[in-house]
Each structure stands twice: as structure tokens, then as C-alpha cells.
Amino acid sequence: MADAAADKAEDGAEDKAEDGALDDAVMARGRRILAAQPFSAAMGAELVDFTPGKVVIRLPMRADLKQHMGFAHGGAIAYMADCALTFAGGSVLGDCLTAEFKINFMRPGQGVALVAEGAVLSAGKASAITRCEIWDEAEDGTRKLCAAAQGTIRKV
Numbered sequence: 654m655a656d657a658a659a660d661k662a663e664d665g666a667e668d669k670a671e672d673g674a675l676d677d678a679v680m681a682r683g684r685r686i687l688a689a690q691p692f693s694a695a696m697g698a699e700l701v702d703f704t705p706g707k708v709v710i711r712l713p714m715r716a717d718l719k720q721h722m723g724f725a726h727g728g729a730i731a732y733m734a735d736c737a738l739t740f741a742g743g744s745v746l747g748d749c750l751t752a753e754f755k756i757n758f759m760r761p762g763q764g765v766a767l768v769a770e771g772a773v774l775s776a777g778k779a780s781a782i783t784r785c786e787i788w789d790e791a792e793d794g795t796r797k798l799c800a801a802a803q804g805t806i807r808k809v
Contacts, residue, residue, distance in 0.1 A: 725762030742806025754804030
């Protein structure tokens with residue numbers, strides 16, 4: 654019985670090590686993809702977390718990403734939605750593009766960064782339905798929900 658328990662514990666440790674290696678490989682691939690996108694590089698987006706079915710992307714706020722009243726421009730918020738939706742979908746589909754998305758703006762972004770958290774709701778062989786929340790991050794790290802989006806992502 655003790656041998657079976659030890660074998661099970663070893664298997665669990667191996668599974669965690671394999672999961673960690675997979676997560677590291679997914680994160681490395683995601684960082685390569687983000688770095689290869691000139692628009693994302695120009696925006697200054699940073700991949701914070703990327704695992705199968707989930708993503709977190711951070712965009713430090715700069716003056717050139719704001720509109721005339723000092724809030725994050727709606728285009729910057731929409732970029733974060735598109736990026737998070739597609740990265741979440743791509744984590745399960747592979748190479749993909751956004752087919753469509755809908756966004757709801759809830760409050761202006763006025764903090765030091767925007768943080769998008771995306772997840773897969775449903776995925777098939779050729780498409781995925783994804784959703785994300787875009788958070789306005791204050792200097793002290795607190796967050797307020799800024800926008801929410803849902804989209805359809807298609808494999809290419």
C-alpha cells in the first residue's frame with residue numbers, strides 16, 4: 654500500500670513538473686508572438702500570464718495612449734480586448750484571428766495601467782468563444798473594471 658501511495662505521489666509530482674514545463678513553453682511562445690507584432694510592441698503591451706485557455710496582458714499607460722481629457726483612449730482599451738480575446742483563443746486553437754468582438758465600456762481608464770484578463774468560454778476545432786475584462790489599475794495596485802468584451806476567434 655505504501656508503494657502505491659509513493660507511486661501516486663511521484664506521478665503527481667511528474668504531472669506538476671510536466672504542467673510547469675507546458676506552462677513555460679506556452680508563456681515563451683506567447684511572448685515571442687507578442688514581440689513579433691509591431692503594433693503590440695508600439696503599444697507597449699506586456700504578457701503577464703499565459704496558460705492554455707487563459708491570458709493576462711498589461712499595458713502601462715502613457716500620455717500618447719490617452720484622449721484629450723486624460724483618460725485611456727477607447728482604442729487602447731479595445732486593443733487590449735482584441736489582444737486578450739485572441740491570445741486566449743490562440744492558446745487552444747493555435748494560429749488564429751479575431752472574427753468579431755463586442756465591447757462594453759463601463760468607466761474611463763485613468764490609472765497607471767490597463768490589465769486585460771481573457772479566458773476561453775468554449776472551443777471547437779476551428780473557433781473559440783472568448784471573453785475578457787479590462788481593468789484600470791491604480792498606482793497602489795487596486796483595480797476597477799473598465800470594460801468587458803466577448804468575441805469569436807477563428808483558427809487560420
